[in-house]
Amino acid sequence: MSLINEVHDSLPYIDAEPSAVARQKAQQLINAELAPEHSSTLHPSIPASPESKFSPLIQQELERKATGAPLTGGIDLTRYEAPEPPTRTSDTDVPNLPEWRETLQKAYTSSSHLIKRHENLTLLEQHGKNAWLIGNSQMEEILRGMEKELADTKSASEEVNKQRKIAQDASFGELTSLEETWKRGVGAVLDVELASEGLRMQILEQRRLAAQQQAR
Structure with missing residues (x-):
């Protein structure tokens, strides 16, 4: 239910179009009843906007955008790159096992990423075209439905105006x-x-x- 009920008493098919002077006088009467702060203050019937609540990360990003600071951080892509093996000064040096373990973990992560990427590219090559065509078909169906709804709404509006004109002409x-x-x-x-x-x-x-x- 609307906050303010509107009632239109105009008879556009019977009443003559108001002149510029009449419009100006009507606007003056309207302006005389408006509060000085009407353009910057919400109507009392409109509730106040709820307070925004963002997560710390979103709030941090908003503050960064507000200050114009450059984007930093994000996804570390170096984890998907092939790591370099630990270096040894000579063949007789004892390998640094923690360093090798960390290198192997990075290599495993990079290998898993490349395997999944290859699988996704293969699936995209096999089914991507059909999925794209199906998606386009679905979007076209949605568009046709919206266009039909718009046409029906326009037709209903025209019918209402037509019946309104007939009723006013008859009266x-x-x-x-x-x-x-x-x-x-x-x-x-x-x-x-x-x-x-x-x-x-x-x-x-x-x-x-x-x-x-x-x-x-």
């Missing part, structure tokens, strides 16, 4: 007659008020003259 004579009757009624009321006021003034004048004669 044009009656509305014109009622308006003329109302104008004549208002004019008659004004004539009666003027006549009553004139009669009242005559009565007061007669009373004044009668009072003057009695005073003599």
